[in-house]
Amino acid sequence: MRKKTKGKSGKDFTVGLLQLAFSENTDDNLKKAVSWVDKAAKKGAQVICLPELFRTQYFCQKEDVEFFNYAESIPGSSTDAMQKAAKKNKVVIIVPVFEKRTEGIYHNSAVIIDADGTIAGLYRKMHIPDDPSFYEKFYFTPGDLGFKSFKTKYGNIGTLICWDQWYPEAARITALQGAGVLFYPTAIGWHPHEKEKYGNAQFESWQTVQRGHAIANGVYAAAVNRIGHEIVVPGTPGLEFWGSSFICDPQGVIIAQGSVDKEEIIMAEINYKHIENIRQNWPFLRDRRIDAYGDIEKRMID
Amino acid sequence: MRKKTKGKSGKDFTVGLLQLAFSENTDDNLKKAVSWVDKAAKKGAQVICLPELFRTQYFCQKEDVEFFNYAESIPGSSTDAMQKAAKKNKVVIIVPVFEKRTEGIYHNSAVIIDADGTIAGLYRKMHIPDDPSFYEKFYFTPGDLGFKSFKTKYGNIGTLICWDQWYPEAARITALQGAGVLFYPTAIGWHPHEKEKYGNAQFESWQTVQRGHAIANGVYAAAVNRIGHEIVVPGTPGLEFWGSSFICDPQGVIIAQGSVDKEEIIMAEINYKHIENIRQNWPFLRDRRIDAYGDIEKRMID
Numbered sequence: 009m010r011k012k013t014k015g016k017s018g019k020d021f022t023v024g025l026l027q028l029a030f031s032e033n034t035d036d037n038l039k040k041a042v043s044w045v046d047k048a049a050k051k052g053a054q055v056i057c058l059p060e061l062f063r064t065q066y067f068c069q070k071e072d073v074e075f076f077n078y079a080e081s082i083p084g085s086s087t088d089a090m091q092k093a094a095k096k097n098k099v100v101i102i103v104p105v106f107e108k109r110t111e112g113i114y115h116n117s118a119v120i121i122d123a124d125g126t127i128a129g130l131y132r133k134m135h136i137p138d139d140p141s142f143y144e145k146f147y148f149t150p151g152d153l154g155f156k157s158f159k160t161k162y163g164n165i166g167t168l169i170c171w172d173q174w175y176p177e178a179a180r181i182t183a184l185q186g187a188g189v190l191f192y193p194t195a196i197g198w199h200p201h202e203k204e205k206y207g208n209a210q211f212e213s214w215q216t217v218q219r220g221h222a223i224a225n226g227v228y229a230a231a232v233n234r235i236g237h238e239i240v241v242p243g244t245p246g247l248e249f250w251g252s253s254f255i256c257d258p259q260g261v262i263i264a265q266g267s268v269d270k271e272e273i274i275m276a277e278i279n280y281k282h283i284e285n286i287r288q289n290w291p292f293l294r295d296r297r298i299d300a301y302g303d304i305e306k307r308m309i310d
Numbered sequence: 311m312r313k314k315t316k317g318k319s320g321k322d323f324t325v326g327l328l329q330l331a332f333s334e335n336t337d338d339n340l341k342k343a344v345s346w347v348d349k350a351a352k353k354g355a356q357v358i359c360l361p362e363l364f365r366t367q368y369f370c371q372k373e374d375v376e377f378f379n380y381a382e383s384i385p386g387s388s389t390d391a392m393q394k395a396a397k398k399n400k401v402v403i404i405v406p407v408f409e410k411r412t413e414g415i416y417h418n419s420a421v422i423i424d425a426d427g428t429i430a431g432l433y434r435k436m437h438i439p440d441d442p443s444f445y446e447k448f449y450f451t452p453g454d455l456g457f458k459s460f461k462t463k464y465g466n467i468g469t470l471i472c473w474d475q476w477y478p479e480a481a482r483i484t485a486l487q488g489a490g491v492l493f494y495p496t497a498i499g500w501h502p503h504e505k506e507k508y509g510n511a512q513f514e515s516w517q518t519v520q521r522g523h524a525i526a527n528g529v530y531a532a533a534v535n536r537i538g539h540e541i542v543v544p545g546t547p548g549l550e551f552w553g554s555s556f557i558c559d560p561q562g563v564i565i566a567q568g569s570v571d572k573e574e575i576i577m578a579e580i581n582y583k584h585i586e587n588i589r590q591n592w593p594f595l596r597d598r599r600i601d602a603y604g605d606i607e608k609r610m611i612d
Contacts, residue, residue, distance in 0.1 A: 135597045154602050174594045176478030176526050177603045184611045209561055213525050213592070216562045220522020223515050224478050259511055260518045290515070292476045295437045298607050300456050301479045305600050309486045 018188045018280045021162035023228075024053025025274040027253040027266045029236035034063045034078065038086060042093050048273045049097035054123075054162045055278075057102040059234040059253075060170050060193040061116065064106070066247060069240040071146040079108035082130065087119050095125030100160045102167050104193045106147075107132070116148040118169055118193055123161040131156055133169040134178060141199065141247055144171070157185035163278065166227075167191040173214070173231065177304065179221035189228040189278050190221065196233055197249035211250055219260035226258040226287040228278050235269050258286040320490045320582045323464035325530075326355025327576040329555040329568045331538035336365045336380065340388060344395050350575045351399035356425075356464045357580075359404040361536040361555075362472050362495040363418065366408070368549060371542040373448040381410035384432065389421050397427030402462040404469050406495045409434070411451075418450040420471055420495055425463040433458055435471040436480060443501065443549055446473070459487035465580060468529075469493040475516070475533065479606065481523035491530040491580050492523065498535055499551035513552055521562035528560040528589040530580050537571050560588040 026044045030037045041062055048056050061067075063086055067075040080086060082105055090103045100123050107117040116133040132151030136144045155178050157166040166187030172178045173192045182190055196214060198207050215231075222229040232253040239246030254265040255276040264276040287293060303309055328346045332339045343364055350358050363369075365388055369377040382388060384407055392405045402425050409419040418435040434453030438446045457480050459468040468489030474480045475494045484492055498516060500509050517533075524531040534555040541548030556567040557578040566578040589595060605611055 134599050134602060137593075137597065139591075139593070150599065155605070171597065174526060174592070175598065176482065176522070177598070177606055180478065181603070181605045181611070184605065184608060186610075186612060209563055212563070213561050216518055217522045217525045220478070220519045220526070223519045224476060224522070259515050261511055261514070289441075290476070291441070293610075295439065295473065296477065296479070296609065297436050297452065298609055300436060301483070301607050303457070303483045303486065304479055304606055305603050306486060307598065307600055308488075308595075309483070310488060 013284065017284065018163045020277055020279050021054045022052050022275060022277050023189060023230055023255060024048035024051065024056045025230055025232035025253045025255065025266070026056060026058050027232060027235060027251055027274060028059060028062065028271050030062060030065055030234060032065055037063050038089055042089055044273070045090070045093045045099065045101060046097060049099045051273060051275065053099065053273065053275055055100040055160065055165060057191045057193060057230065057232050058104055059232050060104045060195040061106055062104055065238045065240055066195045066249070067240055068144050068147060069141045069238070069244070069247060071143045075147065076114060079106045079114050082107055082117065082119055083127065087121065087127065090121050091125040091127070094121045094123060098123045100162055100165070102191050102193060104169065113149050114147055115151060116144065116169055118167045120158045120160065120165070120167065128160050129156060129158040131167050131169070133172060135171045135175055137171040155181040157182055157187035163188055165189055165191060167193070170194045170196065173218050176221060176224065179225055183225035183227045187227060188280060188283055189230055192218065192229065192231040194231050194233040195249065197247040200245040200248055203248060211252060215254065219256050222256050222258055223260040224292060226283060226290070226293060228255060228257055230255045232274070235271065258283050315586065319586065320465045322579055322581050323356045324354050324577060324579050325491060325532050325557060326350035326353065326358045327532055327534035327555045327557065328358060328360050329534060329537060329553055329576060330361060330364065330573050332364060332367055332536060334367055339365050340391055344391055346575070347392070347395045347401065347403060348399060351401045353575060353577065355401065355575065355577055357402040357462065357467060359493045359495060359532065359534050360406055361534050362406045362497040363408055364406055367540045367542055368497045368551070369542055370446050370449060371443045371540070371546070371549060373445045377449065378416060381408045381416050384409055384419065384421055385429065389423065389429065392423050393427040393429070396423045396425060400425045402464055402467070404493055404495060406471065415451050416449055417453060418446065418471055420469045422460045422462065422467070422469065430462050431458060431460040433469050433471070435474060437473045437477055439473040457483040459484055459489035465490055467491055467493060469495070472496045472498065475520050478523060478526065481527055485527035485529045489529060490582060490585055491532055494520065494531065494533040496533050496535040497551065499549040502547040502550055505550060513554060517556065521558050524558050524560055525562040526594060528585060528592070528595060530557060530559055532557045534576070537573065560585050
């Protein structure tokens with residue numbers, strides 16, 4: 009591999025994704041997450057990312073006002089605990105939070121905590137899904153902070169959340185802000201009755217579209233999903249979360265991937281020489297036709 | 311599969327991609343292409359697409375003003391022959407042309423010929439590459455017609471050309487115009503000395519990013535590449551075009567793929583029930599945040 013050119017660039021760092029299962033006990037979930045942050049930091053992870061909505065089971069399987077009680081403020085108990093863990097371990101942590109902004113306005117958010125324990129930024133999920141057993145539009149107001157990247161002690165990182173991963177615009181606008189890696193905290197699973205027939209195609213689509221974002225933008229992509237079969241509504245089949253958290257490089261090559269059903273840490277290095285090498289050899293960012301993309305702001309051109 | 315809903319929709323049609331090798335003789339190349347159009351039509355193809363710059367070998371391996379002599383007008387000899395072939399066979403043909411627009415302005419274009427032999431539209435390659443042995447910026451003025459889809463006898467189709475395939479914006483804006491399939495006439499190959507070490511990753515990137523466009527937009531994607539080892543500059547290693555033309559469905563599943571080194575027709579059906587089914591179950595187009603994509607018109611956000 010060639011040496012990096014001089015001038016502006018990022019420093020390399022190590023990413024750790026925490027692929028975990030979550031119970032009905034929100035305190036236990038927080039304790040578990042903190043202990044895995046410690047473990048990942050000991051293994052050398054510098055930027056650690058938790059799965060979407062890690063404090064709870066995936067309650068969006070049902071529309072129920074009771075579940076708004078899971079929401080919390082920022083700062084709040086999740087960020088308090090993670091700020092301590094970040095400072096203690098000198099790591100950056102991406103902390104998904106079901107954010108209560110005010111009475112009646114809740115967001116599906118991610119707080120970026122820097123390695124000194126301070127809050128470095130907030131992202132609010134921009135694209136909100138709504139499908140059977142994924143009733144997110146009931147709970148989450150779409151984000152109003154736009155797409156963002158964040159400068160942390162270890163590097164410039166972007167975060168998006170789950171459904172955002174299907175949108176090339178989100179990846180592009182985040183990458184253009186200088187992120188070397190796009191994090192995707194996620195909660196995605198199979199409907200048990202669809203798993204056999206459609207399961208593989210669904211997983212493949214999910215991974216492929218994110219690999220595509222990495223390729224198109226010359227960045228790493230890192231998706232972290234939960235595991236476990238969660239039945240939030242008794243008597244229903246629930247959702248089987250498919251784990252398979254992964255990190256791919258700026259050419260879309262999978263460099264680390266987790267199992268379907270085990271709790272584990274998925275780690276990889278974000279290497280700026282590699283980013284630069286790929287971007288010099290496949291100079292897509294050079295040739296963008298920014299004069300001709302205006303119609304992307306339309307719903308449909310008909 | 312569920313039935314289609316009523317209301318606006320497309321009719322199904324069959325696509326045929328002509329994966330061919332091309333010689334130094336531009337007349338032979340045209341004759342060969344016409345005979346393969348006949349063959350594809352007999353096999354049932356209704357919308358047929360030729361590889362990029364099919365009249366010539368891939369001359370952009372060198373910057374040489376002599377090669378501007380390959381350029382032709384629209385209409386010209388390529389479109390004349392293909393208009394006849396289209397009318398005779400009642401097929402739509404996508405005809406890549408090295409277009410002479412005026413002295414000193416040349417484009418890498420694609421003419422869409424309708425099934426009655428009339429010219430249905432013109433696309434001029436918007437993103438122009440420039441890499442060792444792919445010196446396209448020397449020859450081709452970037453397109454000024456924008457991204458387009460075209461209503462033909464058999465359906466609404468989009469066409470982009472080669473380097474465009476790395477740009478999610480191009481796919482999105484074309485798909486938003488109603489195209490059910492994005493065609494990518496292509497000339498992509500390996501530098502022989504890179505093939506063993508990087509060849510597979512390069513091919514994988516190329517295919518993955520296009521599968522990603524299909525997934526993100528809920529459309530079919532159809533890329534048609536040439537085959538053959540072309541040495542335009544004697545004494546150089548030349549380029550090994552990798553064939554592997556393919557068609558993927560709106561979930562990114564490869565439904566037809568050609569060989570690396572054989573002339574052949576790659577065919578598949580564009581099925582609107584399938585498009586609708588995928589788009590209803592994975593409703594990405596519904597949730598686009600068109601209020602938040604403006605920054606995509608920036609080079610970099612720094």
